[in-house]
Amino acid sequence: MSTTAILRSEWIKIRSVRSISGSLIAVFLVTMVVTVLTFATVGQAEADNADAELVFGAFYALNFGQIAAISFGATAISSEYLNGALRMSLAAVPRRIHFYTVKMSLVGGAALAVGLVTAFSTFLLGQLFMGEYAIGLGEPGALRAAFGGGIYLALMALLAAGLTVLLRSAVAVLSLLIPFILIVSFVVGDVAGSAADYLPDRAGQLVLRQHPEGSLGPWAGLAVTAAWAAAALLAGWWALRRRDA
Secondary structure (H helix, E strand, O other): OHHHHHHHHHHHHHHHHHHHHHHHHHHHHHHHHHHHHHHHHHHHHHHHOOOOHHHHHHHOOHHHHHHHHHHHHHHHHHHHHHHOOHHHHHHHHHOHHHHHHHHHHHHHHHHHHHHHHHHHHHHHHHOOHHHHHHOOOOOOOHHHHHHHHHHHHHHHHHHHHHHHHHHHHHHHHHHHHHHHHHHHHHHHHHHHHHHHHHOHHHHHHHHHHHOOOOOOOHHHHHHHHHHHHHHHOOOOHHHHHOOOO
């Protein structure tokens, strides 16, 4: 089967399986809803704080969008482990590396497209509520943060996708990653200090900061998240190559 045919078939899976398409759409919708609720209520009050970082604050809602991105990465893969779907996929595409590469490329590409739209939209929408504190994409660091935010969401989706192949369960991956990002990462950050900058979420979110502090710069932090995603994808490929479908 050609690469184009595999891409077409995998795209049909994403569109037709509600849990997959729903989680991808949720990346955008959840971020927009949180943006409106946050900026309409406390946006200007927070901006009036002397320590406020307006660029980083503009992307606050991505903290919730990333949960949907992780869910998309996990559910896009876990559907292969239901009702023998993986056996049928590998029967159609016997070369596992070909199947794996195309599938992960599509997951990453879809997450990147939605992530970029989401990052730019949350920035522009939030500023509508900021009045005199509103900033534009010309603000130093803002354009970089918008592009980086979209890339960050795609990397988190790929991290989840790779781990799902390894663990064969979206539930296991979501149970691992979501508490880690929402709770453990902050606890470790308070204890480990600058070493916590190398955690996948904290490193990647440095690209959202106008003036990042610590040992990593904004793009270096995103590269650390990319390394985590690459490690998960390699682990997933090892599992797919070694195990029976």
